Amino acid sequence: MDNNELRSADWFGRTGKDGFIYRSWIQKQGIPSNFFSGKPVIGICNTWSELTPCNSHFRELAQSVKNGILEAGGFPVEFPVMSLGESLMKPTAMLYRNLASMDVEESIRANPLDGVVLLCGCDKTTPSLLMGAASVNLPTIVVSGGPMLTGKYRGKSIGTSDLWRFSEEQRTGDISQQEMFAIEAGMCRSNGHCAVMGTASTMACMVESLGVSLPGNAAIPAADSARKVLAHLSGVRIVEMVKENLKLSDILTRQAFENAIITNAAIGGSTNFVIHLLAIAGRIGVPLSLDEFNDIGKDVPLLVNLEPSGKYFMEDMYYAGGLPVVHKEISGFLHNDCITANGRTIQDNYSRAECYNTEVIASIDKPVNPISGVVVLKGNLCVDGAVIKPSAASDHLLQHTGKAVVFEDIDDYKARIDDPELDVDENSILVLKQVGPKGYPGMPEVGNMGLPTKLLEKGVTDMVRISDGRMSGTGFGTVVLHVSPESAIGGTFAIVQNGDIIKLDVFNKVLHLEVSDEEIAIRKSKLPPFVAIADRGYVGLYQNTVEQAHLGADLGFLKGSSGSVVSKDSH
Known part of the structure; x- marks a missing residue:
């Protein structure tokens, strides 16, 4: 993409009063004037919040993204959007998924951005950010926050799925409240989202299998330095994506959605995957119905032996080789020529993958379970x-x-x-x-x-x-x-x-x-x-316009794309 064709040039490339306002107020932050001379402006959409514990390390992760953007010759600008903390929000974070997606969509469209990096981790932050970005359709790459380290209690590995078992044991008197305190102290040992194949990990696998993240994104633990390296490389890559004009609609094809469904079967992903994938498809304009989930993934066995369908954890999946290993095993089911965010096909991305632990990631010939998927x-x-x-x-x-x-x-x-x-x-x-x-x-x-x-x-x-x-x-x-x-x-x-x-x-x-x-x-x-x-506010809007689960539970009027053009220009 030529510098004169950059979307941000409609702000920073102007002369007279308008250009003066756009540039001068940004310069007050210590931005050199040469940053307005054709550098792609990359928005870092950050869901950091101390009320979203899964995303509490995103300030540091954002800096790694910025470093990559600067290295590649881009102009990084970090901005906040509504953050949805699964563990704290009442009555349920899902109520606000669509609201957060509106925040993301309008924040991207309204500002001088040429490309976007989405920082997401906790359950609803991934689909809401991708839904919003899909409705604008700029070059976009996802950086997940990564899973937390495996929990430990009395020498045994534990994760969030074990909470349900511990809860039942406490209800029957087999575990005391004091023991529960000890367990909770050992459950969450580091930054990151749930250590099992829950919704957050499923969403991280979803974006990698859709092709909107770099390969390996899904499984790297939040505490591992490789997570910062991936964030840095994602910053480099988004600048290249802008220059190539590689947009979300180029990646999020019908075949990419089918790859995500096939992958979800193989990893034993969350049922929430269904409702979020349907909503994302509705935003990017890819026809996808609930009924098709049966056919697309019907013969794919379960390969990943992680809780809650198995016994290991996301940290183990990373050490075993990560999602590229899974993709290599299920290559016979995938659309292998789908383009991904790094400009390569999904087949290119898994071609050198090697499994280091078949107990964690089984082979297609000896699956964990022949029954899988949703x-x-x-x-x-x-x-x-x-x-x-x-x-x-x-x-x-x-x-x-x-x-x-x-x-x-x-x-x-x-x-x-x-x-x-x-x-x-x-x-x-x-x-x-x-x-x-x-x-x-x-x-x-x-x-x-x-x-x-x-x-x-x-x-x-x-x-x-x-x-x-x-x-x-x-x-x-x-x-x-x-x-x-x-x-x-x-x-x-x-x-x-x-x-x-x-x-x-x-x-x-x-x-x-x-x-x-x-x-x-x-x-x-x-x-x-x-x-x-409710007859007012967002809850009233939600209840009156939300669609049913089989359609993705999005607000009906948000389906489709409004594109990146700002409807009015006040300057």
């Missing part, structure tokens, strides 16, 4: 779909029929789940309503409901659980999620009653309520209309 279910209970992660489920429950034990909302669940009089046994199916996109609002990660204490005390470790909400990527169990249409807007899920028979058949991709169509219609006719809890 299965999309259909039936009268989820006309538009629901999802389940078979690799994290119990084999004996993948085909199961049982009586529904219904909780009308999350408060009802909390009030009754440990009631000794609750009519439930290990064959029952727990049903949680009103936790979908509109109903909660925000679709919280409560789908992997804790089991009734009286069943835990009998040694029951898993049950079929169904909700219109989500589940933490660190969670596990036979959990059906994202039921669509959700209960709040009158989907069939809303009319399930205690004692109704539900049939789950993962192998045949069926979720069915054993109630006649006539009875379903009668029950639906008695449902109250949906009423939003």
Whole structure:
């Protein structure tokens, strides 16, 4: 790209009053005047926040990116956007994913940027930043924050997925509160996001498999110096991408999205991957439907032996060779000629990969599990779909029929789940309503409901659980999620009653309520209309415009791209 064609030239290349204002106010920060003479302006979109612990090291990471940009002859400018901290935000960080994406989109479009580096780590920061950037479509590269070091407790490795087990043991009295304090002190030993193949790690793998990061980005621990090196090299590369005019739309093709789905199956990625990938596709304008997830990744086995589907951690995956090793093993499934952010194909990026530990990353011939990926279910209970992660489920429950034990909302669940009089046994199916996109609002990660204490005390470790909400990527169990249409807007899920028979058949991709169509219609006719809890502000906007889970739960009016052109120029 010629310097005169740089987008930033429309600001800094002007003469007269306008150019004076644009340049002078930037120069007050100590910027030399030669920085306005044709250097590509690179925005570093930073989600650093002390309220987002996973991203707490991003100030330092941003400096490494700046160093690379300066080395390559670019002009780095760091700017903040809304940061979504998964561990602290209420009612759920997912409520604000779309708001953060709007912040990113408008911040990029409104400013004199020629290219963008997205610094993201915690669960929602990755999809929100990529969604926003996709709607502007400038040259863009992603730098993930990296996973934290593996936790340790009494000589054993632990990660976030173990929290669910520890919690159940505490509820039955097998672990004391003092022991829980000791465990929490050993869980998070360094900077970085969750050490397991939870949503944050899944998102890091997603961006690498989509091709919008440098190879190796997904698995390098946050504490490893190689993470800073990758950030530096990403800074160098984004300047080159601007000169080549390599935009997001050149990388985020239909084939790239298929590669991401195939990769997610092989790594045992989070169910949240589905809802985020659909939203990103909607922003860049690539047709992608929920139903296609079954077909695209159907024959890909599970290769990565990480919690919650296995026993190792992201740090181990890095030492074993990282995601390029996975891509090399599944090369027969991939679109190998897809271009990536470094200008090379995905095949080029994995060609020299070598596996150093087949216990962590198995071969395609000897997989960890022949069953993998996310299965999309259909039936009268989820006309538009629901999802389940078979690799994290119990084999004996993948085909199961049982009586529904219904909780009308999350408060009802909390009030009754440990009631000794609750009519439930290990064959029952727990049903949680009103936790979908509109109903909660925000679709919280409560789908992997804790089991009734009286069943835990009998040694029951898993049950079929169904909700219109989500589940933490660190969670596990036979959990059906994202039921669509959700209960709040009158989907069939809303009319399930205690004692109704539900049939789950993962192998045949069926979720069915054993109630006649006539009875379903009668029950639906008695449902109250949906009423939003808010009539103002972002929550009101969200409830009135958010789409259903099978469409990505984006705000309907945000789909598609508005491009990089500023609509008005006030100067």
